[in-house]
Amino acid sequence: MTITPTTEPTIAVDQGLELYRSMFRIRRFETTAGELFAGGKLPGFIHLSLGQEAVATGVCSALDDHDTVSTTHRGHGHCLAKGGDLQQMMAELYGKEGGVTRGRAGSMHASDSSVGILGANGIVGGGIPMAVGSALAAQLDGKSRVSVAFFGDGAVGEGVFTESVNLATLWKLPMIFVCENNGYAELTPTAVHLANTRIIELARPYGIAVEAVDGNDVLAVLAAATRAVERGRRGEGPTLLEMDTTRWHGHFEGDPQRYRSKEELRAMTDRDPVATWRTGLIELGVDAESLDAIEAEVAAEVQAAVEVVELMAPSRADELLRDVYPEGNRA
Amino acid sequence: MTALKYWQAVNTAMREEMERDPKVILFGEDVAAPGGSFGASKGLLDAFGPERVRDTPISEATIVGTALGAAMTGYRPIVEIMFFDFVAVAMDQIVNQAAKVSYMSAGGYAAPMVIRTICAAGRRTGPQHSQNLEALFAHIPGLKVVWGSTPADVRGLLKAAIRDDGPVLAIESLVEWSSRGEVDEAEDIVPIGSAAVRTQGDDITVLSWGGAAPKTVRALEELGDVSVELIDLRTISPWDRDTVLASVEKTGRLLIVHDAVVDFGVGAEIAATVGRELFGRLRSPIERLGALRAPAPFAPHLEDAYLPQPSDIAAAVRDLVRPSDNT
Numbered sequence: 001m002t003i004t005p006t007t008e009p010t011i012a013v014d015q016g017l018e019l020y021r022s023m024f025r026i027r028r029f030e031t032t033a034g035e036l037f038a039g040g041k042l043p044g045f046i047h048l049s050l051g052q053e054a055v056a057t058g059v060c061s062a063l064d065d066h067d068t069v070s071t072t073h074r075g076h077g078h079c080l081a082k083g084g085d086l087q088q089m090m091a092e093l094y095g096k097e098g099g100v101t102r103g104r105a106g107s108m109h110a111s112d113s114s115v116g117i118l119g120a121n122g123i124v125g126g127g128i129p130m131a132v133g134s135a136l137a138a139q140l141d142g143k144s145r146v147s148v149a150f151f152g153d154g155a156v157g158e159g160v161f162t163e164s165v166n167l168a169t170l171w172k173l174p175m176i177f178v179c180e181n182n183g184y185a186e187l188t189p190t191a192v193h194l195a196n197t198r199i200i201e202l203a204r205p206y207g208i209a210v211e212a213v214d215g216n217d218v219l220a221v222l223a224a225a226t227r228a229v230e231r232g233r234r235g236e237g238p239t240l241l242e243m244d245t246t247r248w249h250g251h252f253e254g255d256p257q258r259y260r261s262k263e264e265l266r267a268m269t270d271r272d273p274v275a276t277w278r279t280g281l282i283e284l285g286v287d288a289e290s291l292d293a294i295e296a297e298v299a300a301e302v303q304a305a306v307e308v309v310e311l312m313a314p315s316r317a318d319e320l321l322r323d324v325y326p327e328g329n330r331a
Numbered sequence: 332m333t334a335l336k337y338w339q340a341v342n343t344a345m346r347e348e349m350e351r352d353p354k355v356i357l358f359g360e361d362v363a364a365p366g367g368s369f370g371a372s373k374g375l376l377d378a379f380g381p382e383r384v385r386d387t388p389i390s391e392a393t394i395v396g397t398a399l400g401a402a403m404t405g406y407r408p409i410v411e412i413m414f415f416d417f418v419a420v421a422m423d424q425i426v427n428q429a430a431k432v433s434y435m436s437a438g439g440y441a442a443p444m445v446i447r448t449i450c451a452a453g454r455r456t457g458p459q460h461s462q463n464l465e466a467l468f469a470h471i472p473g474l475k476v477v478w479g480s481t482p483a484d485v486r487g488l489l490k491a492a493i494r495d496d497g498p499v500l501a502i503e504s505l506v507e508w509s510s511r512g513e514v515d516e517a518e519d520i521v522p523i524g525s526a527a528v529r530t531q532g533d534d535i536t537v538l539s540w541g542g543a544a545p546k547t548v549r550a551l552e553e554l555g556d557v558s559v560e561l562i563d564l565r566t567i568s569p570w571d572r573d574t575v576l577a578s579v580e581k582t583g584r585l586l587i588v589h590d591a592v593v594d595f596g597v598g599a600e601i602a603a604t605v606g607r608e609l610f611g612r613l614r615s616p617i618e619r620l621g622a623l624r625a626p627a628p629f630a631p632h633l634e635d636a637y638l639p640q641p642s643d644i645a646a647a648v649r650d651l652v653r654p655s656d657n658t
């Protein structure tokens with residue numbers, strides 16, 4: 001079944017401003033993380049979601065705190081939009097004790113049980129069944145909670161994607177699959193790794209409700225996510241949302257992107273989700289100064305977080321072995 | 332005390348835990364309506380209904396991953412993976428996801444879940460249905476591995492595994508499926524990490540578990556003249572060092588017997604630990620017996636040659652306790 005929106009999405013100005021703040025926070029966080037990484041401040045490697053902010057913001061804005069999400073190696077935006085603490089997230093990237101997972105997990109594996117973030121995942125597709133399991137728990141609880149799995153087009157090639165679509169549809173779970181189709185899995189274009197680049201068409205035969213969405217239009221994302229959430233809460237089963245979006249940076253920071261043409265790189269930011277929504281808000285009558293003020297607040301918030309994190313203690317080495325087994329239940 | 336068959340011990344453990352705790356759920360291939368490929372979950376669908384007892388698609392990775400997500404958000408799932416060999420299909424979800432979730436979340440999430448699986452070593456089921464892959468999982472921090480060789484132990488360990496707050500791989504022996512044993516309903520938990528000393532002895536410690544344990548019991552019948560301290564490890568990871576070290580300190584000799592391939596096996600870990608802790612107290616080298624370095628062969632005479640048999644165990648014990656020429 002394909003969902004066909006019947007009305008243009010509409011939105012109150014206050015909510016519109018919140019969407020803008022959420023997207024701009026992701027933009028600013030990611031830009032700053034990229035700079036810090038280039039400056040040698042962050043260990044390991046990081047994958048940024050610049051250009052994909054509208055998906056994180058639009059989907060998470062349709063969720064409540066008790067709904068759960070699993071995400072990917074490119075998950076900073078999802079975590080922030082779901083309510084993850086910005087300073088704790090930044091501290092995690094640094095490997096500090098004050099990190100959301102105390103520097104144990106880092107960029108690719110962080111989670112936050114206090115706001116329903118089941119976890120980023122270093123294994124492509126690895127977090128999808130986890131979200132399905134949380135949807136099963138929601139169904140058993142009877143509490144009209146929903147669960148979301150964010151994943152990329154690359155994860156569609158993993159068996160657990162297909163298995164999970166089948167299982168969630170079979171069991172009518174309150175589950176939302178959100179595929180961020182950004183056209184690449186690492187360095188490989190979608191047409192080279194998927195037999196059908198329209199991911200909804202790969203899922204549709206299972207009988208799951210599907211919708212293809214302009215993932216750079218935050219209102220369209222929010223509207224589609226809201227429909228999916230409502231279906232889930234009403235017990236009507238899972239939905240797959242395919243979000244067309246754009247990855248602005250390389251696969252990882254430092255990726256020279258030789259596989260992308262000059263024209264592609266030049267046109268990439270044409271569909272800037274943050275700028276698009278800024279224009280949208282101005283058309284709705286919001287004055288530019290209010291938006292500038294939001295930007296200034298967010299910039300200050302990120303800057304302050306970095307300053308605090310810089311001074312934080314490193315992750316405690318004497319507790320390296322903690323939590324291998326759950327507390328009170330150690331081996 | 333009641334006598335139960337091995338599979339009934341598994342069945343009653345699940346039934347009683349599901350009665351005790353409504354958060355315990357069960358799913359897997361053929362577990363609900365059919366009652367399990369080997370009958371372990373007979374009657375549970377009728378008793379607990381289709382919400383808590385579910386048949387799944389043939390999707391091992393997603394079965395385990397779904398259990399994980401449900402465990403992280405309030406449930407205590409038991410999933411059955413039909414044969415031990417098939418657990419390999421779910422490797423990522425066990426090794427990278429379930430076993431690491433507590434650590435990666437710095438304790439923010441726990442994964443109270445049990446993966447039950449059945450090892451068919453000795454049942455002539457061939458290379459992809461008869462493996463013992465215990466060492467692969469014992470190697471993974473965050474995961475516990477248990478294997479009861481008797482009805483009482485398989486039952487008590489399964490109950491302990493269901494109550495554990497982390498992921499536990501609970502292995503069961505298909506060759507023992509219909510064997511009977513006394514089960515004490517009052518003493519129904521076997522703590523994870525506790526070995527059982529089956530017979531006291533002074534000459535040698537024979538340590539085994541799982542599919543190999545009943546064979547060591549049979550070997551003992553041929554060894555009337557040797558004073559053997561027989562230990563069933565029961566939990567592979569974390570293993571009961573104290574019990575094993577105390578025993579070997581007394582006997583000065585150790586034979587480790589398992590059904591998994593010897594090379595890089597669990598026996599190597601135990602031997603290294605005992606060798607270090609009791610260096611100088613040993614009266615003979617530590618010996619290991621296990622499967623040969625090959626996939627599990629199908630033909631009965633080949634599989635018998637592949638796995639350690641009671642006669643091999645008895646011969647190894649005699650070799651170790653025989654006074655050496657220069658003493």
Ligand SMILES: Cc1ncc(C[n+]2csc(CCOP(=O)(O)OP(=O)(O)O)c2C)c(N)n1
Nearest residue numbers: 074122123124152153154155182184185186
């Ligand atoms: C199982 C597994 N295989 C390969 C990788 C290496 N890898 C990391 S990200 C990635 C591509 C993922 O592409 P996609 O799912 O589209 O996500 P995107 O990076 O575009 O957000 C690959 C192959 C991995 N992390 N896990």
Ligand SMILES: [Mg+2]
Nearest residue numbers: 152153184185
């Ligand atoms: Mg991609």
